[in-house]
Amino acid sequence: MANISSNFLGIKSPNPFWLASAPPTDKKINVIRAYEAGWGGVVWKTLGSQVKNVSSRYSAVDYGGQRVMGFNNIELISDRPLDINLKEITEVVKLFPDRATIVSLMADNNRESWHELIKKCEDAGAMGFELNFGCPHGMTERGMGAAVGQDPEIACMVVEWVMEKATIPVITKLTPNVHSVVPTGRSVVKAGTHGLSLINTIQSITGVDLDTFVPNPYVAGKSVFGGYCGPAVKPIALKMLTTIAQDELTGKVPISGIGGISTWKDAVEFMLLGAGNVQVCTAAMKHGFRIIEDMCEGLNNWMDEKGFKTLNDFIGKSVPTVTHWEDLDINYHHIAKINQDKCIHCGLCYITCEDTSHQSINLTYGKPYNTYTIKEEECVGCNLCKLVCPVDNCITMEEQRVAPEYINWKMWQEQGLPLNDH
């Protein structure tokens, strides 16, 4: 059995799965249930000044008959009294000293408020802090949350205040509502943050009600942009994570990966791209805490299969494989191959290539089943047919290099090689 225990900034947890700061972590009963279910840690729902929430608060994007492919919310930070939160944090830490109990913070925009909040939370027993520079709604209008994270200078200033006071590890959570997460990331690392986490939610409208004409979620005939999360945001989160992991400054600090993680596979992908651990919100909100069981078991089995003993054996392993477009090998070529024994003659590959790719699939009429074959000389190896084929491994991509040597786009131009294959 592999060892899946995690050490993030010196904060230990039996596994690398934390619950992200959100409703699942906003009070003692939830957190106790989460720990009993097996979660490695929680980032307590963001504490700060007193707020008032509205109703309703959430909406979702369904896809292909599946609910909640994407999820959005217009909730604020914790709307419970600070004292109760602090008391409960103390109790939880006492009951579960082996778990990582981190507290998310978003104080008013001045040094005193931050210092006061930090002191209270440390006294309550917090093991680390996560600075919420990412909440995209409600708090921004008060100059907090994403309003801080979107401005590297303000972010830097706030982190400096925090570092003056904090005696426990500090993670800064980045907002994705920027062109690039790197500038703020660099700025807060320079200001001394111990680690980074990303992403928070992405500003969004999940849809418009076709009867009321009001977007979701609905609040008395109006709506606002909500923060988007869940499986739909995973690709964006992975990209942002990679830019942080590859940057020479931000890549040096531990990164907690967040955004659309629902399974152990998602988690492994984040870790391969540089996340030291991961945080989960939507998946738990959709299914409850019990999903942790398969996350741990799946990770363990995968590590055994790959021969990884500890998480550090693979964290960051894929980071160097993401390169610049102009460094890609132009002589690499692969073409689609259809396994006729597996093919169920649905024609999806054909119509997709015919209408929108390179007209590289032959159709031989049959009643009721047509036969589809690849025109090898036409195929550009785009993968589209393989992606749409409903049968696993029915279409495979077979390597057929154009030439053995590596050549990239710059070299190609220098050598004046021909353009436009098709």
Place this chain on the structure above:
Amino acid sequence: MAIQNNRLTAEQYEQNFSDIHPPFETHNAALVEANRCLFCYDAPCTKSCPTSINIPKFIKQITTENIKGSAHTIFQSNIMGAGCSKVCPVEKLCEGSCVYNLMDEPAIPIAKLQRYSTEKALANNWQLFERKKSTGKKVAIVGAGPAGLSCAHVLAREGVDVTIYEKESKGGGLMTYGIAAYKVTPQFCEDEVNYIVGIGGIEIKYNQELGKDLPAGRQGITLAKLQKNYDSVYLAIGVGLARQLAIPGEDLEGVEDAIKFIYEIRNTKYEKVNVGDKVAVIGMGMTAIDAATQAKRLGANEVTMVYRRTENEKPCTDVELDIAKLDGCNIIWLAAPKEIKGHGKVEQLVCSKMQLGEPDASGRRSPVDTGETFTLNVDMVIKAAGQIPYEALIKDCALNNNHGKLIIDANQSTNIKGVFAGGDAVNGGKEVVDAVQAGKDGAKAILNYIMPQMHE
């Protein structure tokens, strides 16, 4: 016990004749299946539908909650799409070709999804087609069965004024009078006919029989009269007469024709229909299955189906055979009726034991008498050895035919100019869906004939 009615309680009848393929209860239930559909290109299911319904499209439209669009897609190809969703032998048509079969996964329940959309259209009377301005052209159709109705709807859409002459007092043809009660109810058939004529421009004249020398009291029409009064005539009279067995004892009391038996079930209350205690059903087609299962469901103690070939040659599908088996019908293969015995009433059915001989011209191995016989003690014999066309009527009308089956050319036309035909009357008896397609083809040909300039 002998032949009698009222064998069961009201609840038992109710249960025995309830819908054999229950519909989706909720939109969600339909969505689960609709979302499984892969939206195949040049879809095998569509190619296996005689009316070529664009199946992936109508299923996709269920998932986008465009149910009107979904129903329109179905009706565009098959105006009896609602009825077909209940009576089509889909296991050998669309569902039989669904690509999921090739993954050894259950096929998409196409019929059930089709029923989902079309039932909503019928229930809400969504008239999804707009009839074009009247062209002043008039067409007479004989027979308000699937072929006639389908032809009428296409013509009506194009602005033709259609009059249907129907010998019965209800429309729908064998859909109303022949098909098993647990597949479609009389009420449904009536609703479907009303929905179809709802487009306007179609008048059905009931109790009007085409034929010469009518018995006193029956109003008559002749082909000549129709030809004179209309721009074109479409014959969709189906096949009606039951094939005789031509064995001794066929006239004993208790020997019934399956079509008549089923007609009664469809036309009277279940408790009023007579059925034997021990029933033999002759044949293994759809009609035989329907007769056997319904005899059982009416309360017969023992139902035995006898068929002269083996299971491999049976004309019904596996699914249908399973219905009969699940209803507890006995099946005897390689048995041909030789004689029906009894004193006034049926007492015994004597059968010859058969064996399969050499393949005939069509490659089918034909049954050969072994000389041995066996006897079944029965009090009722239902004959379902197929139907035969209205040969006399057709000959009287001087229409070219093959043993009563109308002969048409590639243009759906009979030998008489302006007189077209289709459906069971031409093919000798297939499925509803084939008749619907024939009606469409007929309508197209008629439009070409009466308005050549518009339909080049």
